Amino acid sequence: MSPFLFWIFVAIMLVFAIGVIANRSPVASALSLVVSFLALAGLYVSLDAFFLGAIQVLVYGGAVMVLFLFIIMLLDLKAERMRKVNSAAVLGGLVVILLFVKILFDVSYGFQGGVAQFPALTQTPQGDAWYIGMTLFRQYNLPLQVVGTLILVASIGVVILSKRELK
Amino acid sequence: MVTLNDYLIASGLLFAVGFAGVLLRRNIIIIFMALELMLNAANLSLVGFSRYNVQNGLPDYNAQVLVFFIITVAAAEVAVGLAIIVALFRAKQTTHLEDLNTLKF
Numbered sequence: 001m002s003p004f005l006f007w008i009f010v011a012i013m014l015v016f017a018i019g020v021i022a023n024r025s026p027v028a029s030a031l032s033l034v035v036s037f038l039a040l041a042g043l044y045v046s047l048d049a050f051f052l053g054a055i056q057v058l059v060y061g062g063a064v065m066v067l068f069l070f071i072i073m074l075l076d077l078k079a080e081r082m083r084k085v086n087s088a089a090v091l092g093g094l095v096v097i098l099l100f101v102k103i104l105f106d107v108s109y110g111f112q113g114g115v116a117q118f119p120a121l122t123q124t125p126q127g128d129a130w131y132i133g134m135t136l137f138r139q140y141n142l143p144l145q146v147v148g149t150l151i152l153v154a155s156i157g158v159v160i161l162s163k164r165e166l167k
Numbered sequence: 168m169v170t171l172n173d174y175l176i177a178s179g180l181l182f183a184v185g186f187a188g189v190l191l192r193r194n195i196i197i198i199f200m201a202l203e204l205m206l207n208a209a210n211l212s213l214v215g216f217s218r219y220n221v222q223n224g225l226p227d228y229n230a231q232v233l234v235f236f237i238i239t240v241a242a243a244e245v246a247v248g249l250a251i252i253v254a255l256f257r258a259k260q261t262t263h264l265e266d267l268n269t270l271k272f
Contacts, residue, residue: 006169010177017181020200021188033200036181040207043177046169047218048226052210052234059238064203064245071249072196075256083193083265093190097183104179113219114172122224132235135228140236147239154243161250 006046013039025079030068034061048121051129174215182208193264195255199248206241210234 012035019032037060044053108114136144181204188201217230256262 003169006173010173013177014180014184017184017204020204021184021192021197026194026196029197029200033203036204037207040181040211043174043211044214047174047214049214049217049231049234052214052231052238055235055238059242060203060207063242067245067249068196068200071253074253075262077194077196077262083263090191093187096190097187100186101180101183104176104183108172108175108179111172111175114175115170117168117170118218119221120224121221121226124225128226128228128231131225131228132231135232136235139229140232143236147236150240151243154247158246158250161247161254 006043009039009042009046012036013043026072026077027069030065030072033068034065037061037065049128051127051132171215171219175212178208178211178215181205181211195252195262195264195267198264199245199252203241203245206237210237213237 014036016032016036016039020029020036023029023032037056041053041056041061044050044056185201185204185208188204189198192198192201213230213234217227217234220227220230252262255267259267261267
Protein backbone atom coordinates (compact mmCIF):
# COMPACT_ATOMS: atom_id res chain seq x y z
CA MET A 1 0.00 0.00 0.00
CA SER A 2 1.30 3.42 -0.84
CA PRO A 3 2.21 5.65 2.12
CA PHE A 4 -0.10 8.32 0.72
CA LEU A 5 -3.16 6.05 1.01
CA PHE A 6 -2.04 4.89 4.46
CA TRP A 7 -1.85 8.44 5.82
CA ILE A 8 -5.20 9.31 4.20
CA PHE A 9 -6.84 6.41 6.06
CA VAL A 10 -5.09 7.30 9.32
CA ALA A 11 -6.21 10.92 8.96
CA ILE A 12 -9.84 9.90 8.31
CA MET A 13 -9.75 7.50 11.25
CA LEU A 14 -8.31 10.04 13.71
CA VAL A 15 -10.36 13.04 12.54
CA PHE A 16 -13.62 11.13 12.87
CA ALA A 17 -12.51 9.61 16.17
CA ILE A 18 -12.03 13.16 17.45
CA GLY A 19 -15.45 13.89 15.97
CA VAL A 20 -16.90 11.14 18.17
CA ILE A 21 -15.73 12.79 21.37
CA ALA A 22 -16.12 16.42 20.23
CA ASN A 23 -19.71 16.33 18.96
CA ARG A 24 -22.45 17.52 21.26
CA SER A 25 -25.13 15.47 19.53
CA PRO A 26 -24.98 11.70 20.20
CA VAL A 27 -26.30 10.86 16.71
CA ALA A 28 -23.45 12.80 15.08
CA SER A 29 -21.02 10.98 17.38
CA ALA A 30 -22.39 7.59 16.36
CA LEU A 31 -22.12 8.48 12.66
CA SER A 32 -18.53 9.69 13.15
CA LEU A 33 -17.81 6.41 14.91
CA VAL A 34 -18.85 4.36 11.89
CA VAL A 35 -16.70 6.43 9.50
CA SER A 36 -13.74 5.96 11.83
CA PHE A 37 -14.35 2.19 11.88
CA LEU A 38 -14.60 2.03 8.09
CA ALA A 39 -11.22 3.78 7.77
CA LEU A 40 -9.86 1.27 10.28
CA ALA A 41 -11.16 -1.53 8.04
CA GLY A 42 -9.18 0.09 5.22
CA LEU A 43 -6.05 -0.10 7.41
CA TYR A 44 -6.72 -3.81 8.06
CA VAL A 45 -6.91 -4.40 4.31
CA SER A 46 -3.63 -2.50 3.89
CA LEU A 47 -2.10 -5.04 6.31
CA ASP A 48 -3.36 -7.92 4.10
CA ALA A 49 -6.00 -8.87 6.69
CA PHE A 50 -8.90 -8.97 4.24
CA PHE A 51 -11.11 -11.20 6.37
CA LEU A 52 -10.78 -8.93 9.41
CA GLY A 53 -11.51 -5.89 7.25
CA ALA A 54 -14.74 -7.51 6.09
CA ILE A 55 -15.65 -8.54 9.65
CA GLN A 56 -14.91 -5.01 10.86
CA VAL A 57 -17.30 -3.53 8.30
CA LEU A 58 -20.02 -6.11 9.01
CA VAL A 59 -19.83 -6.15 12.82
CA TYR A 60 -18.91 -2.55 13.62
CA GLY A 61 -20.20 -0.73 10.55
CA GLY A 62 -23.39 -2.77 10.63
CA ALA A 63 -24.39 -4.35 13.92
CA VAL A 64 -22.75 -2.20 16.61
CA MET A 65 -23.57 0.98 14.71
CA VAL A 66 -27.27 0.10 14.41
CA LEU A 67 -27.39 -0.81 18.11
CA PHE A 68 -25.94 2.56 19.11
CA LEU A 69 -28.29 4.53 16.86
CA PHE A 70 -31.24 2.44 18.00
CA ILE A 71 -30.52 3.10 21.68
CA ILE A 72 -29.85 6.81 21.11
CA MET A 73 -33.18 7.17 19.30
CA LEU A 74 -35.01 4.95 21.82
CA LEU A 75 -33.80 7.13 24.70
CA ASP A 76 -34.49 10.23 22.57
CA LEU A 77 -31.22 11.90 23.59
CA LYS A 78 -30.95 15.54 22.63
CA ALA A 79 -27.73 17.41 22.08
CA GLU A 80 -26.10 17.95 25.40
CA ARG A 81 -26.46 21.29 27.13
CA MET A 82 -23.22 22.91 28.15
CA ARG A 83 -22.71 22.36 31.83
CA LYS A 84 -20.27 23.87 34.20
CA VAL A 85 -17.03 22.00 33.49
CA ASN A 86 -14.87 20.84 36.32
CA SER A 87 -11.68 22.51 35.08
CA ALA A 88 -9.38 20.62 37.47
CA ALA A 89 -10.68 17.29 36.11
CA VAL A 90 -10.34 18.44 32.48
CA LEU A 91 -6.81 19.68 33.11
CA GLY A 92 -5.87 16.42 34.82
CA GLY A 93 -7.35 14.43 31.93
CA LEU A 94 -5.39 16.44 29.35
CA VAL A 95 -2.13 16.01 31.29
CA VAL A 96 -2.66 12.23 31.50
CA ILE A 97 -3.38 12.04 27.75
CA LEU A 98 -0.36 14.16 26.80
CA LEU A 99 1.90 12.01 28.99
CA PHE A 100 0.43 8.91 27.33
CA VAL A 101 1.16 10.28 23.85
CA LYS A 102 4.71 11.23 24.86
CA ILE A 103 5.39 7.73 26.21
CA LEU A 104 3.82 6.28 23.06
CA PHE A 105 6.22 8.18 20.80
CA ASP A 106 9.21 7.40 23.03
CA VAL A 107 8.45 3.68 23.05
CA SER A 108 7.57 3.42 19.37
CA TYR A 109 10.63 5.27 18.11
CA GLY A 110 12.85 3.51 20.64
CA PHE A 111 11.73 0.17 19.20
CA GLN A 112 14.49 -0.64 16.70
CA GLY A 113 12.70 -3.52 14.97
CA GLY A 114 9.79 -1.28 14.10
CA VAL A 115 11.54 0.68 11.39
CA ALA A 116 12.17 -2.40 9.23
CA GLN A 117 9.94 -2.94 6.23
CA PHE A 118 7.20 -5.51 6.39
CA PRO A 119 8.49 -8.83 4.98
CA ALA A 120 6.95 -9.88 1.68
CA LEU A 121 4.14 -12.43 1.72
CA THR A 122 4.08 -15.41 -0.61
CA GLN A 123 1.02 -15.68 -2.78
CA THR A 124 -1.04 -18.76 -1.96
CA PRO A 125 -4.12 -20.13 -3.73
CA GLN A 126 -6.10 -19.96 -0.46
CA GLY A 127 -7.18 -16.57 0.78
CA ASP A 128 -6.55 -15.44 4.34
CA ALA A 129 -10.08 -16.44 5.39
CA TRP A 130 -9.03 -20.05 4.73
CA TYR A 131 -5.98 -19.75 6.99
CA ILE A 132 -7.93 -17.98 9.74
CA GLY A 133 -10.60 -20.67 9.58
CA MET A 134 -7.95 -23.40 9.81
CA THR A 135 -6.28 -21.74 12.81
CA LEU A 136 -9.64 -21.09 14.44
CA PHE A 137 -11.04 -24.58 14.13
CA ARG A 138 -7.83 -26.53 14.68
CA GLN A 139 -5.96 -24.68 17.41
CA TYR A 140 -8.68 -22.55 18.95
CA ASN A 141 -11.67 -24.87 18.87
CA LEU A 142 -12.36 -24.75 22.60
CA PRO A 143 -12.08 -20.93 22.84
CA LEU A 144 -14.49 -20.73 19.91
CA GLN A 145 -17.05 -22.81 21.83
CA VAL A 146 -16.50 -20.66 24.92
CA VAL A 147 -17.08 -17.47 22.92
CA GLY A 148 -20.23 -18.99 21.43
CA THR A 149 -21.50 -19.70 24.95
CA LEU A 150 -20.55 -16.18 25.97
CA ILE A 151 -22.70 -14.73 23.20
CA LEU A 152 -25.60 -16.96 24.24
CA VAL A 153 -25.23 -15.82 27.87
CA ALA A 154 -24.97 -12.19 26.75
CA SER A 155 -28.15 -12.38 24.67
CA ILE A 156 -30.06 -14.00 27.55
CA GLY A 157 -28.66 -11.36 29.89
CA VAL A 158 -29.80 -8.56 27.59
CA VAL A 159 -33.33 -9.98 27.49
CA ILE A 160 -33.45 -10.27 31.29
CA LEU A 161 -31.99 -6.79 31.79
CA SER A 162 -34.55 -5.18 29.52
CA LYS A 163 -37.54 -7.24 30.76
CA ARG A 164 -37.18 -6.78 34.47
CA GLU A 165 -38.95 -3.91 36.16
CA LEU A 166 -36.29 -1.90 37.97
CA LYS A 167 -37.45 -0.25 41.15
CA MET B 168 7.59 3.41 3.13
CA VAL B 169 5.02 2.48 5.76
CA THR B 170 6.60 0.61 8.68
CA LEU B 171 5.30 -1.12 11.78
CA ASN B 172 6.06 2.03 13.79
CA ASP B 173 3.61 4.05 11.72
CA TYR B 174 0.86 1.55 12.45
CA LEU B 175 1.75 1.51 16.15
CA ILE B 176 1.67 5.32 16.29
CA ALA B 177 -1.70 5.37 14.49
CA SER B 178 -3.07 2.76 16.87
CA GLY B 179 -1.69 4.59 19.90
CA LEU B 180 -3.16 7.90 18.77
CA LEU B 181 -6.55 6.25 18.27
CA PHE B 182 -6.24 4.82 21.78
CA ALA B 183 -5.34 8.29 23.10
CA VAL B 184 -8.43 9.78 21.44
CA GLY B 185 -10.63 7.09 22.99
CA PHE B 186 -8.93 7.63 26.34
CA ALA B 187 -9.59 11.37 26.06
CA GLY B 188 -13.25 10.61 25.40
CA VAL B 189 -13.50 8.46 28.51
CA LEU B 190 -11.75 11.06 30.67
CA LEU B 191 -13.32 14.25 29.33
CA ARG B 192 -16.90 13.45 28.30
CA ARG B 193 -19.73 13.06 30.80
CA ASN B 194 -22.36 11.44 28.56
CA ILE B 195 -22.39 7.71 29.26
CA ILE B 196 -23.17 6.73 25.64
CA ILE B 197 -20.27 8.81 24.30
CA ILE B 198 -18.00 7.20 26.90
CA PHE B 199 -19.14 3.81 25.67
CA MET B 200 -18.29 4.77 22.07
CA ALA B 201 -14.87 5.95 23.23
CA LEU B 202 -14.36 2.54 24.86
CA GLU B 203 -15.06 0.95 21.47
CA LEU B 204 -12.41 3.20 19.92
CA MET B 205 -9.87 1.97 22.48
CA LEU B 206 -10.72 -1.69 21.76
CA ASN B 207 -10.25 -1.06 18.04
CA ALA B 208 -6.92 0.65 18.63
CA ALA B 209 -5.69 -2.51 20.36
CA ASN B 210 -6.97 -4.55 17.41
CA LEU B 211 -5.06 -2.38 14.94
CA SER B 212 -1.76 -2.91 16.73
CA LEU B 213 -2.45 -6.67 16.91
CA VAL B 214 -3.05 -6.84 13.15
CA GLY B 215 0.09 -4.76 12.59
CA PHE B 216 2.20 -7.18 14.63
CA SER B 217 0.57 -10.10 12.84
CA ARG B 218 1.68 -8.67 9.49
CA TYR B 219 5.15 -7.94 10.91
CA ASN B 220 5.76 -11.46 12.23
CA VAL B 221 5.86 -13.29 8.88
CA GLN B 222 6.71 -16.99 8.96
CA ASN B 223 7.01 -19.06 5.78
CA GLY B 224 5.60 -16.14 3.84
CA LEU B 225 2.40 -16.06 5.91
CA PRO B 226 1.37 -13.52 8.54
CA ASP B 227 0.87 -14.72 12.11
CA TYR B 228 -2.71 -15.93 12.03
CA ASN B 229 -2.82 -16.48 15.81
CA ALA B 230 -3.00 -12.70 16.23
CA GLN B 231 -5.77 -12.41 13.65
CA VAL B 232 -7.78 -15.10 15.44
CA LEU B 233 -7.29 -13.13 18.66
CA VAL B 234 -8.63 -10.02 16.89
CA PHE B 235 -11.60 -12.10 15.71
CA PHE B 236 -12.32 -13.11 19.32
CA ILE B 237 -11.94 -9.51 20.52
CA ILE B 238 -14.45 -8.32 17.90
CA THR B 239 -16.89 -11.04 18.97
CA VAL B 240 -16.59 -10.25 22.67
CA ALA B 241 -16.81 -6.51 21.94
CA ALA B 242 -20.07 -7.03 20.05
CA ALA B 243 -21.51 -8.98 23.02
CA GLU B 244 -20.20 -6.28 25.36
CA VAL B 245 -21.92 -3.53 23.35
CA ALA B 246 -25.25 -5.39 23.55
CA VAL B 247 -25.01 -5.91 27.33
CA GLY B 248 -23.68 -2.40 27.97
CA LEU B 249 -26.44 -0.73 26.01
CA ALA B 250 -29.04 -2.85 27.82
CA ILE B 251 -27.56 -1.66 31.12
CA ILE B 252 -27.69 1.94 29.89
CA VAL B 253 -31.36 1.51 28.93
CA ALA B 254 -32.14 0.05 32.37
CA LEU B 255 -30.23 2.92 33.98
CA PHE B 256 -32.15 5.45 31.92
CA ARG B 257 -35.47 3.91 32.91
CA ALA B 258 -34.51 4.09 36.58
CA LYS B 259 -32.88 7.55 36.63
CA GLN B 260 -34.06 9.36 33.45
CA THR B 261 -30.53 10.54 32.68
CA THR B 262 -27.40 9.51 30.80
CA HIS B 263 -25.26 12.18 32.41
CA LEU B 264 -22.58 10.79 34.68
CA GLU B 265 -22.72 13.60 37.23
CA ASP B 266 -26.37 12.79 37.93
CA LEU B 267 -25.43 9.20 38.79
CA ASN B 268 -23.77 9.58 42.17
CA THR B 269 -25.50 6.92 44.27
CA LEU B 270 -22.26 4.97 44.68
CA LYS B 271 -20.16 8.08 45.27
CA PHE B 272 -18.22 8.01 48.51
